[in-house]
Amino acid sequence: MTALAISADLRAFGAAGMKEWRLLRRYPSMFLGFLFWPIVLPLAYVLQARGFAGDSPAALDAFAARTGTTEIAGFLFLGWAAYMWISMILWGPGTALRTEQIRGSLEALFLTPVSRLVILFGPLVSQVIWALWMFGIVGGVLVVFFGVSISPLEAVRAAGVILVAVPALYGLGALFAAVVLRFGEVHAMVQGVRGVFTVFCGMSFPIVILPDWAHRVALTLPPTYLIGDLRTALLGSTSIVGQVADLAILLALGICISAAAIIVFRRTERHARRGGSLAQY
Amino acid sequence: MPSGTRVDSGAELRAAWAIARKELRVALRYPMNAVNEVLQPLYQFLLPSLLLGATFLVGGRAIGLEASAGTNDLVGFLFLGMLVGGLVSTAFWEIAFSFKREMDAGTLEPAWLTPTSPRTFVLGRAISGLAISASASLILLVLGILVFGASISPGVVLAIPALALVGFSVLGIGYLVAAAVLLIREPNFFVDATSFLFSMASGVMFPVLVLPLFVRWVAYLLPSTYALDLLRVHAIGSRPLVPLWIEWVALVVFAGVTLWGGLRAFGWTEHRMRVRGALGQH
Numbered sequence: 001m002t003a004l005a006i007s008a009d010l011r012a013f014g015a016a017g018m019k020e021w022r023l024l025r026r027y028p029s030m031f032l033g034f035l036f037w038p039i040v041l042p043l044a045y046v047l048q049a050r051g052f053a054g055d056s057p058a059a060l061d062a063f064a065a066r067t068g069t070t071e072i073a074g075f076l077f078l079g080w081a082a083y084m085w086i087s088m089i090l091w092g093p094g095t096a097l098r099t100e101q102i103r104g105s106l107e108a109l110f111l112t113p114v115s116r117l118v119i120l121f122g123p124l125v126s127q128v129i130w131a132l133w134m135f136g137i138v139g140g141v142l143v144v145f146f147g148v149s150i151s152p153l154e155a156v157r158a159a160g161v162i163l164v165a166v167p168a169l170y171g172l173g174a175l176f177a178a179v180v181l182r183f184g185e186v187h188a189m190v191q192g193v194r195g196v197f198t199v200f201c202g203m204s205f206p207i208v209i210l211p212d213w214a215h216r217v218a219l220t221l222p223p224t225y226l227i228g229d230l231r232t233a234l235l236g237s238t239s240i241v242g243q244v245a246d247l248a249i250l251l252a253l254g255i256c257i258s259a260a261a262i263i264v265f266r267r268t269e270r271h272a273r274r275g276g277s278l279a280q281y
Numbered sequence: 282m283p284s285g286t287r288v289d290s291g292a293e294l295r296a297a298w299a300i301a302r303k304e305l306r307v308a309l310r311y312p313m314n315a316v317n318e319v320l321q322p323l324y325q326f327l328l329p330s331l332l333l334g335a336t337f338l339v340g341g342r343a344i345g346l347e348a349s350a351g352t353n354d355l356v357g358f359l360f361l362g363m364l365v366g367g368l369v370s371t372a373f374w375e376i377a378f379s380f381k382r383e384m385d386a387g388t389l390e391p392a393w394l395t396p397t398s399p400r401t402f403v404l405g406r407a408i409s410g411l412a413i414s415a416s417a418s419l420i421l422l423v424l425g426i427l428v429f430g431a432s433i434s435p436g437v438v439l440a441i442p443a444l445a446l447v448g449f450s451v452l453g454i455g456y457l458v459a460a461a462v463l464l465i466r467e468p469n470f471f472v473d474a475t476s477f478l479f480s481m482a483s484g485v486m487f488p489v490l491v492l493p494l495f496v497r498w499v500a501y502l503l504p505s506t507y508a509l510d511l512l513r514v515h516a517i518g519s520r521p522l523v524p525l526w527i528e529w530v531a532l533v534v535f536a537g538v539t540l541w542g543g544l545r546a547f548g549w550t551e552h553r554m555r556v557r558g559a560l561g562q563h
Contacts, residue, residue, distance in 0.1 A: 051349045052346055
């Protein structure tokens with residue numbers, strides 16, 4: 001690949017991101033959702049935790065012993081912020097490709113000389129902005145309303161964890177998009193995958209309380225490490241395996257998943273070209 | 282039916298039944314969606330909540346929940362909450378939001394041109410929505426008892442009239458929200474957010490007493506709060522929010538008020554949309 005082609009692909013990548021961002025801006029009611037859910041969803045679980053604790057010191061001690069932190073609000077807000085980020089990623093590229101398919105513009109898109117990676121990852125660029133916005137809101141709420149102290153160093157460490165998680169999660173999004181393109185169904189698959197993550201990855205609980213078999217499943221899923229390491233970085237809670245080891249596993253999972261996504265996407269594309277199914281839905 | 286025309290109640294009821302059957306037939310045509318009615322609440326709400334509850338257990342007992350709600354049956358508490366959560370969701374998504382789906386499909390205007398009253402469409406969808414919700418809730422409750430070990434007392438039958446009463450309120454709320462859906466036109470966020478807040482304020486996920494005081498007063502204005510409280514008191518022996526006779530009176534009053542208010546709001550919106558010719562716009 002020449003430098004010229006790489007530079008053209010990068011421009012196309014930027015243009016794809018800009019297009020998605022423009023589409024988002026056209027529907028201002030979505031902004032309300034991005035403000036509402038990062039606060040209200042975790043807050044519901046904080047209230048639930050308050051009900052489960054019932055001001056009982058023994059119950060609060062049990063929570064602290066299992067999670068390694070006494071910051072219940074921080075623990076839950078970080079877990080659900082990760083959940084919402086993952087939801088965005090799962091809905092994003094799959095829905096973007098499916099929408100292009102329904103609009104009838106997917107075939108035209110595949111006829112352009114642009115790299116397939118641009119088609120696959122382009123829509124995700126705009127979502128980085130939403131992810132930052134959401135983590136910003138969650139951080140703001142924790143500091144202002146729940147008195148959680150986050151030092152600049154801790155914030156940088158959390159940003160580092162998010163950065164390390166990017167290949168794994170966005171690779172997952174791309175893999176998901178390829179599967180959606182092959183089977184033409186988004187909703188049930190997003191719900192299913194999100195359900196698996198919600199049950200196994202510890203959004204609202206520490207994974208140590210899972211039964212052995214479920215704990216082993218949790219250790220194979222990237223969101224487990226993202227959530228665990230965010231909590232370790234900001235709240236000092238117990239890490240999954242060890243902080244450095246966690247990040248190394250997350251990065252390795254990211255490389256494997258991204259590679260799998262590229263292979264699966266190429267195969268899906270070949271299948272679609274042979275079967276002429278790109279425009280079908 | 283346009284005002285001034287005599288309503289044939291028998292024909293309207295037959296139409297409501299036909300609409301309900303149509304909606305049920307459509308629902309059964311998508312078996313994955315039907316399965317999701319049970320699975321989604323399980324993995325999106327019940328399991329994360331149960332696991333959060335397990336984080337607070339001391340010696341296997343939910344002593345914190347016992348202090349805040351008067352019961353240590355964590356599983357029963359959450360599964361019964363889901364039952365009422367399903368009813369609330371029916372009012373918002375199955376009854377009210379179905380108008381948005383009709384708008385998008387372009388079939389709302391032709392449907393309202395038939396001699397059937399638009400109010401009957403709401404009633405028909407309420408029947409099918411409540412039937413689906415009741416079936417899903419029953420399966421979830423059986424799962425709660427058999428798989429997760431909820432211990433539901435046979436006294437739960439005493440709370441069944443509360444569910445019937447809240448069914449009328451659900452219909453009234455369905456009318457109210459349907460009116461809002463028709464006016465807003467892009468109601469996804471509105472329905473999603475209000476449905477969630479309504480469920481939360483009713484105590485679906487946690488005891489109402491943990492809510493901040495001003496939100497707790499809102500909770501006391503919701504019929505679902507009392508239905509759920511009666512259900513939990515009779516099924517798992519939780520501590521009642523207020524004396525039980527007040528809860529029964531509140532349920533009867535709310536059933537009448539929400540149904541009357543909902544019908545009025547829906548009738549006013551229907552008239553306004555007919556006058557402005559806005560039915561086909563979305």
